Amino acid sequence: LAQQGRVRQFVLLSSLGVHALRDHHGTDETVSPAERGLGDCLHSLVEAEGLALDWGATHGVSVTVLRPGLIYGPRERWVLPQLLRRLREQSFRFLGAGTQTLSNTGVDNLASAVFAALDAPHAAGQIYHITDDPVVTQLEFIGTICALAGYPEPRAALPLAWARLAPRFPRWLRPNDEADETETELRLLGWNRGFSIAKAQRELGYRPPVSFAEGMRQTIDSYRTQGLL
Numbered sequence: 001l002a003q004q005g006r007v008r009q010f011v012l013l014s015s016l017g018v019h020a021l022r023d024h025h026g027t028d029e030t031v032s033p034a035e036r037g038l039g040d041c042l043h044s045l046v047e048a049e050g051l052a053l054d055w056g057a058t059h060g061v062s063v064t065v066l067r068p069g070l071i072y073g074p075r076e077r078w079v080l081p082q083l084l085r086r087l088r089e090q091s092f093r094f095l096g097a098g099t100q101t102l103s104n105t106g107v108d109n110l111a112s113a114v115f116a117a118l119d120a121p122h123a124a125g126q127i128y129h130i131t132d133d134p135v136v137t138q139l140e141f142i143g144t145i146c147a148l149a150g151y152p153e154p155r156a157a158l159p160l161a162w163a164r165l166a167p168r169f170p171r172w173l174r175p176n177d178e179a180d181e182t183e184t185e186l187r188l189l190g191w192n193r194g195f196s197i198a199k200a201q202r203e204l205g206y207r208p209p210v211s212f213a214e215g216m217r218q219t220i221d222s223y224r225t226q227g228l229l
Contacts, residue, residue: 028196062124069103074222095190096160098139103193106215109208116204128200148220
């Protein structure tokens, strides 16, 4: 299709998860993805980024890579439903003090970034971080969800040092596969995920149109309508 001139632009949705599992304070696109410790899914995204950009350069197609953070929205079915279940069952625990920043990205804001990339000729061959602005802390994220869903806000906290060690324990030491859930939440909530979106703001004119509070309200209202709360 590219050789026939039928494909001129392509936007690849990757993830900020390709970066190393550590604290990030303003990490931008000049920092390379992690070389190890990502797992098969995220490693495949790193490879996909390189393949897509090389393919675009070879075939004369404008390829842009967008790296959103934790995506939430009315039809998101992976992260929020599981988190809501744990909050409803009161089995969720904050990781550390809960002051870590999240790289949350509302689906409407991500869609806005996609259209901005398609409208920017200079976005060809570029990678952009996409998050809400401002991002929120773990406490704000969980507190907002609980307030909107009518769930009690968690009070228990798991020390970060233990949470970061738990996934390494042998499976027979994991009660009810608790460490598996901890590992997922650790990647999402256990580190400061403060990535810079300055490049997208500067080159794409990206300005998230929906605030976190409004985006999460729409999300929880949608889940309530679908009987998922």
